[in-house]
Amino acid sequence: MSRTFEGKVVVVTGAGGGIGSAVAVRFAELGADVALNDVDEVKTKAVAERVEAADVSARRVIGDASDASVVDDLIGGTIDEFGSVDVLVNTAGLIGQTRHFLDADEEWWDRVLRVNLRSVFLCSHRAARHMAQRGSGVILSTSSGGATKAHRGEAAYDASKGGIEALTRALALDLGPYGIRVNAVSPGSIDVAPAGSVSPDVLAERGRTVPLGRVGVPQDLADTYTFLASDAAQYISGVVVPVDGGMLAQQRSPQVDIFGLDRYPAVGPLAVK
Structure with missing residues (x-):
């Protein structure tokens, strides 16, 4: 896929974060x-420098999406500066807002829904109007296993x-006739x-629940976004692609499964011990 997106313009929200920055840099490459x-602003500036190191242009917009x-x-x-928006990638969102439902309040609920879901609506709406006039475009959003399998707290x-996944399907129907494809990625x-901020032991323990035996890194996701935005995926729309090492495929984690990893055949190295 070398220089697949030459001459294209990609917008990435949440570009200062781990996933957003990896996606932005991969599109630039x-x-x-x-x-x-x-x-x-500091993180976004650092990502912009990595983008420009790929011999392309970067534009920074600091603020809440x-x-x-x-x-x-x-x-x-x-559009004014670069001439178009060919791909929109919605990765902006809040994580770590854990709170038991009995301890919830309206401010907590409204803030999470505003940042995580309203931002996808606003960015997709503004981008779609431009894309529809051109007759082409790709909108990609970032979901989670939590859309279909609940997290505690x-x-x-x-x-x-869950709203992002429903919106993805709805937009695929509304925007398909205008040549716009809409999909989502569901990280695990x-x-x-x-x-270096999380100890290897903690990461290893988290990885034991993943069928592939490790926690993912942002770079594991970047090529999925670029594939979905490319012509190689020109007949894919309205889907959510899990990139989770197999987590959503399992009913129980290995630690509590009836057929535990200790019963697996001793053939080669096992990803999860």
């Missing part, structure tokens, strides 16, 4: 100019991700913390 949005004025600048300003987060257990 494949030749795209990239508009970066995040609330963290659930704010309509920020989104108007992100989409409209990018994450009612708002899981509801927002991904280590998005700064390098």
Whole structure:
């Protein structure tokens, strides 16, 4: 896929985060100019430098992607500066907002839904109007296993991700006749913390619940986004692609399964011990 996106313009929200930054840099490596949005100016600047190191252009828009004025600048300003928006990647979102439902309040609920779901609506709406006029475009959003399998203490987060998957299907129907494809990626257990900040023992323990035997990293996701945005996926729309090492495929984790890993044939190295 070398320089597959030469001459294309990609917008990435949440570009200062682990997944967003990996996606933005991968599109840049494949030749795209990239508009970066995040609330963290320092992180976004660092990602912009990595994008520009791939000999493409970067544009930074600092602000909350659930704010309509920020989104108007992100989409409209990018069209003014770069000439188009060919691909929108929605990765902006809140994680770590864990709270038991009995301890919930309206402020918590509204904030998570606003950042995680309203931002996808606003960015997709603004980008889709431009794409529809051109007769082509790709919108990709970021879901979670929590959209279909619940996390404890994450009612708002899981509801927002379920909303993203429902919106993905709805937009695929509404926008397909205009040549716009809409899909989502569902990451599994991904280590998005700064390098070295989580101990190898903690990561190894988390990885024991994953069929492939390890926690994912943002780079595991980047090529899925670029594939879905490419012509190689030109007949794929309205789907959610899990990139989770097989987590959603299993009913029980290995530690509590009836047929445990200790009963697996001793053939070669096992990914999970």
